[in-house]
Amino acid sequence: MKSLSLGSRVHLLIGLCLALLLLAGWAASGPHPLPSLAWSLGGASVLLLGLALYTAQRILKALDRLTGHLTAAAAGNLDSRITGIKAGAATGELAWAINDLLDQQEAYFREVYSAFEHATRGQTFRLAMDQGLHGAFKEAMVRVNISVESLGQVQMMALKEKLISKLTDLNSGNLLTNLKSIQEYLMNMTQEMSIVGQLSKETAGDAEASRATIEGLVVDLNRVAEMAVASDAQVRLLHEKSDEIHQIVQVITDVADRTNLLALNAAIEAAHAGDAGKGFAVVAEEVRTLSENTKDAAASIAKTLRTFGQATTQMISDSEQVKALAEGSRMAVAEFRTRVLKFAGSATTSFTQMSRAQDLSFATLVKVDHFLYKQNGYRVIHQGTTSPEARAVQADHRSCRLGTWYYEGQGAELFSHVPSYVRLEAPHADVHRNVHEAVAQLNGAWERNPATQSLIYAHFEAAERASETVMATIDRMVEERHRLG
Amino acid sequence: MVKRPLPTQQERVLGEDDFIVSKTDLKGIITYGNRHFIQMSGYSERELLGTPHSILRHPDMPRVVFRLLWDTIQAKREICAYVKNLAKDGSFYWVFANITPSFDRAGDLIGYYSVRRKPRPEAVASISEVYQALLAAERKAGDGQEGMKASLALLNQTLERKGISYEEFVFGL
Ligand SMILES: Cc1cc2nc3c(=O)[nH]c(=O)nc-3n(C[C@H](O)[C@H](O)[C@H](O)COP(=O)(O)O)c2cc1C
Secondary structure, three states: OOOOOHHHHHHHHHHHHHHHHHHHHHHHHOOOOOHHHHHHHHHHHHHHHHHHHHHHHHHHHHHHHHHHHHHHHHOOOOOOOOOOOOOOOOOHHHHHHHHHHHHHHHHHHHHHHHHHHHHHOOOOOOOOOOOOOOHHHHHHHHHHHHHHHHHHHHHHHHHHHHHHHHHHHHHHHHHHHHHHHHHHHHHHHHHHHHHHHHHHHHHHHHHHHHHHHHHHHHHHHHHHHHHHHHHHHHHHHHHHHHHHHHHHHHHHHHHHHHHHHHHHHHHHHHHHOOOHHHHHHHHHHHHHHHHHHHHHHHHHHHHHHHHHHHHHHHHHHHHHHHHHHHHHHHHHHHHHHHHHHHHHHHHHHHHHHHHHHHHHHHHHHHHHHHHHHHHHHHHHHHHOOOOHHHHHOOOOOOOOHHHHHHHOOHHHHHHOOOHHHHHOHHHHHHHHHHHHHHHHHOOOOHHHOHHHHHHHHHHHHHHHHHHHHHHHHHHHHHHHHHHHO | OOOOOOOOOOEOOOOOOOOEEEEEOOOOEEEEEOHHHHHHHOOOHHHHOOOEHHHHEOOOOOHHHHHHHHHHHHOOOOEEEEEEEEOOOOOEEEEEEEEEEEEOOOOOEEEEEEEEEOOOHHHHHHHHHHHHHHHHHHHHOOOOHHHHHHHHHHHHHHHHHHOOOHHHHHHHO
């Protein structure tokens, strides 16, 4: 009876029962009535009828149970299953069929749920598994997976977009700050440069004035020399004139001598008398000549003395002029000295100004370079890990331009004595480390992995923070160097 | 409780189009198993119901896999794992198991649901090697907490070297 279905089992029982009843009727009323046999046959059929009724009852109860499970399933509860199914039970096959249906449905829904749930997180590797599902369930799964894949694609794009837009925000925020700081530097530099320009203009003006002063001085000095030559001639003339006076004085002395002799002769002649008239005439002639000579000499003396007076006047006026010239030169030299001093002063100022401008310009340069380094980091996201940008960001904090400046270049040379110098190393290394780590994440499947994406974002954010410190520290270094001198 | 059979080298293979379904309560006690489950495990439904799922545990399985399994499903997440099971007659059968938590209408965890499918032979070959290494690590460090720690570290290290999550690894096999 095991292999019989529940319907045929009841049918068989009822058929058997009817056959027994017929047999009982035949035994009771046939040609050879056998009442005892009829009785027992009747009893057996009643018993069988009872059994049939009992079986029907049990089947009904089992069906009730199955109906309960199916009703629950229809209401959306796929969890319940029929258990304790007896191997030979009439409803066993039906119960297993219901369990199988529920298993198919539940597996289907759970698979769809898991696959979509993963896809919304960008994890498209978790497709819905159709293995073990049958018929319509299996076919539906194929279409589900197409949706899952396209959802994953959309999700992946959305995630990628989200990261990129977040990074763009982060970058452009900092970009503006960076550009502003660079702009400020350039403005400061321009100002410093214009001060230097002003100073050199002044210096040039001073130099021009000094040149005029020197030229004036040279003219003055030339005139002094000319005057010296002129007064030398006057002095020589004076000397000659004094010789002439000497000669004239000699003549006068001669005249005096002769007059003296004549006077002696006249005295002797007077003693001889007699012939007095004749002799006196000669003497008188001599005296006349003498007196003429004396007159000439006196005139010469007067003339010479006049010339002498002229030369003296000239000399006096010349020496006065020389005095004025000397005074003028002295003042010119004093002015020249002030000019030179002022020139030296402005040269010093313009040197300080120039060196500050130079520092600022170099600081700007390393800032720009540092900033470009970060930009390259961002560009790797678009350009990929084999791009030139990716190669560029491999530089560490010692080999990048800022690093070379800091460790061996002008940075070390000019700034190593300021307090902020040592504070630059750590944040600078941090920037490189974070960019390296962010870029390292780009090697994997970052596009569909939100955890990796937040890691990338976190590294870029940390790099930006460290970079802010780098910029501020460079500013402070420049400031400290010029405050400390 | 049924006594443990001695493992043999006999392998049973699940049908390509079939899956094994079983359900457990929160403690891992079997509350339902479909006919494939009954057939592959070799136990009767009566023997299986009310029995811990570990009745199928094969000694070749590293403990860390079940640790990961329980940690994940208790956190209300799904887990997929390759499992070597021990049938009643000592034979073994490989499955790719998917276990998900079940909730009632109020959203409370009420048990676990598991579907097991026939794994690809290549995947079984790869995972067997991983499991052997994990098992060796567990045995070397002693079978207590230390063993678990050692094999968990080895598993994480393996995944880290590949740069992928456990899930990605399992689905990529
Ligand atoms: C739904 C469900 C299905 C499981 N299926 C298996 C299985 O097929 N094979 C197995 O060894 N363990 C299975 N387990 C894990 C066991 O509960 C158990 O943790 C494992 O056999 C290890 O035994 P142990 O915890 O006693 O060491 C299952 C657990 C749950 C919740």
